[in-house]
Amino acid sequence: MFEIACGKCGAAVYSGVDLKSARDVLKLVGNRCKKCGALLSDQEFVVDVKPMQT
Numbered sequence: 001m002f003e004i005a006c007g008k009c010g011a012a013v014y015s016g017v018d019l020k021s022a023r024d025v026l027k028l029v030g031n032r033c034k035k036c037g038a039l040l041s042d043q044e045f046v047v048d049v050k051p052m053q054t
Helices: 021-030
Strands: 002-005 010-014
Touching: 002 021, 010 021
Parallel strands: none
Antiparallel strands: 002 010
């Protein structure tokens, strides 16, 4: 599972099994979080890898 989340509110901007670039995902949502409206940048993000739960 791959997820891009808002750094302000933590809401998932994208969640899925396809690995997509942050730039492509943010372009689809107008560079804004759908939940809180925060402006999102593809230059400022953190990669956090967690093991999958089975």
